[in-house]
């Protein structure tokens with residue numbers, strides 16, 4: 001698992017700013033196909049920003065990144081949907097359609113891919129069952145609790161068997177038992193070949209996947225990692241005399 | 253591929269049912285705008301028709317020089333029947349004219365006759381009906397035909413009709429058609445903006461579709477169809493309302509003293525109204541997504 005023969009994600013010297021604020025500073029790492037990576041760090045560290053860059057929800061400014069074979073630098077709007085058919089995302093705020101039923105929401109990515117209806121029904125039912133949502137399939141999502149909505153968001157992400165799964169604090173609204181159950185499901189998908197990047201600061205969740213890599217972000221910088229390789233740069237500790245400026249990325 | 257297209261098109265219509273209240277409000281706005289534009293057009297079309305299409309009846313009074321030989325007169329009078337649009341004529345030799353005058357004036361006729369008998373010109377009063385074409389041209393042609401008759405000294409005709417038609421045409425060309433264009437544009441803007449706003453409520457849905465990998469047309473086609481259907485439905489409803497309004501107005505116009513026939517919008521105008529609304533709705537959905 002620790003060798004990286006063919007990277008699924010390769011991030012090189014990526015920096016990203018919102019106005020004057022640098023949310024990511026010179027981030028460099030890569031993750032091989034089939035890998036499992038925990039992205040950790042305090043709130044505001046840049047985890048969400050990094051995940052958004054990786055599925056084309058933010059344009060890549062400085063640095064270079066390759067995801068599932070797509071160069072993100074200058075990725076045209078027409079190719080973003082193609083990238084997203086390889087990459088599923090579980091959002092911190094779910095992003096499900098409250099007025100539609102659970103089954104409808106989960107079926108959405110399959111319909112977008114023009115999967116035949118019978119297959120859609122079969123896959124949706126299977127995924128809902130594995131997440132304990134089968135009795136809620138026909139409920140409008142607005143009737144569900146936060147934890148149930150989160151599971152709908154997860155079901156929608158895994159129903160397509162993505163190459164890469166990005167999950168932003170997917171256990172944030174779940175109790176401990178449910179969170180651990182969910183990690184079992186993620187682990188299962190991972191053994192079947194899905195590469196997973198999961199942002200969290202929950203220690204229990206991280207402990208549930210012993211073989212996973214860990215990458216720590218602090219203030220937009222990679223400050224610790226559980227492995228070492230040529231594609232990884234860990235920043236030295238922040239100098240005391242004020243915030244450092246981001247290095248100009250991608251030019252070595 | 254075609255089945256998928258058809259499914260997307262149908263989805264556009266089906267999605268309209270998801271938010272009935274918002275859609276109903278949008279439809280109302282579209283319908284009312286289209287109705288107002290249509291009503292203006294309807295009144296205008298009828299006014300235009302009343303002023304232009306009935307070329308109208310013209311009465312020409314033709315005077316010959318006193319002393320024109322009587323058999324020459326009779327010959328020319330006979331030829332008046334051949335004028336285009338000829339309806340009726342009345343002719344007076346100087347003597348007949350005097351008799352008419354005498355009848356009109358009663359007992360004093362003899363005295364006048366003694367004084368002016370020789371001075372009355374031979375006269376013909378000709379009623380003509382202008383064909384559908386431009387009445388002004390018709391009047392010009394008739395005038396030159398009459399002036400060509402030997403011995404004709406003077407011609408009077410009722411010019412009011414011609415002047416009215418002329419100035420109406422000028423007004424229509426310089427003011428009215430640009431105004432109609434502006435009105436149509438305004439209606440399209442109102443409709444477009446309404447549809448665009450109703451799509452703003454579906455922003456989240458569009459964002460989510462994008463995030464799960466929907467391509468441009470998967471998102472756009474149903475919205476396009478939805479916008480077009482809203483525009484078309486509004487246009488069709490407006491035409492229905494216009495038909496009702498037309499019934500009422502036609503009754504009103506048919507009663508004396510107006511005695512006018514009040515026509516409905518020609519088919520072309522109806523199609524343009526409904527089509528324009530549909531187009532505005534469809535374009536608005538394109539614009540809404542680009543924001």
Ligand SMILES: Nc1ncnc2c1ncn2[C@@H]1O[C@H](COP(=O)(O)OP(=O)(O)O)[C@@H](O)[C@H]1O
Nearest residue numbers: 018021022023042043044045046047048049050
């Ligand atoms: N859309 C945005 N506009 C401005 N600042 C933002 C935006 N998104 C994130 N940030 C800022 O970037 C930093 C990193 O945010 P985020 O990536 O959400 O952190 P995390 O997910 O690790 O909590 C934060 O300081 C946050 O305030």
Ligand SMILES: [Mg+2]
Nearest residue numbers: 047048092168
């Ligand atoms: Mg976050």
